Amino acid sequence: MDNEALQQWVEQVSLQSFGRPFLHKATFNSRLKATGGRYFMKSHHIEISPHQLMAFGREETEKIIKHELCHYHLHLMKRGYRHRDADFKNLLAHVGGSRYCGTLPERAARKAAPYRYKLVCVKCGMEYMRKRKLDPSKYACGKCRGKLKIIMLDNNPG
Incomplete structure (x- = not known):
């Protein structure tokens, strides 16, 4: 999967799960190993780890996308977008996003x-x-x- 396909996927998930468009940029970042994705507050862009997609598949990666989209939409609506905020927790549970991503196999082996x-x-x-x-x-x-x-x-x- 390339960045264009990811962009379309994120836009589709945003419309289906949140009923709002995703108007910024979504890209893969292969340097992300300890986290599944990240949201940038200044640019409103989202990065997703391709390692999560390879290790855990589309279903888990979609949960990561929903997690990052919760940050995105709540931040743009000027509501609680941080992990500790009730708005974030409620929206994440409502759309079925994941709170944590899985540990990559190579990191788990090193940890053990x-x-x-x-x-x-x-x-x-x-x-x-x-x-x-x-x-x-x-x-x-x-x-x-x-x-x-x-x-x-x-x-x-x-």
Whole structure:
């Protein structure tokens, strides 16, 4: 699917679900990985993650489009368009949009990866588990402000 097809899709969903036209630009943004889409308040444009479409299909992506259109229409009507606003929550439930998008499989795999490093405070012995390597000289113990030393764990593949 290209940006033209997405534009038509968003315009169609806007008319069907909201009864209002979408008069701005909708595009795919392949850099969006942690979020399904975003709405820009200054330009009123919408970006959608193509990764969500590939991973979860048209049905879930349409829910993301409805979510972004809730921001769009409420903002233009000068009503509560933020996630915490009652107007937003009510409209989202009414049109059947999603509150959250699914986690992409490659991000889920990274999240489930085992801890590879342990930081140990040399003063009080407090331990901090980490998946990524970091420079312990830039940090201090959160409990006693002591120095930290890094230990690589055995399950480290490299």
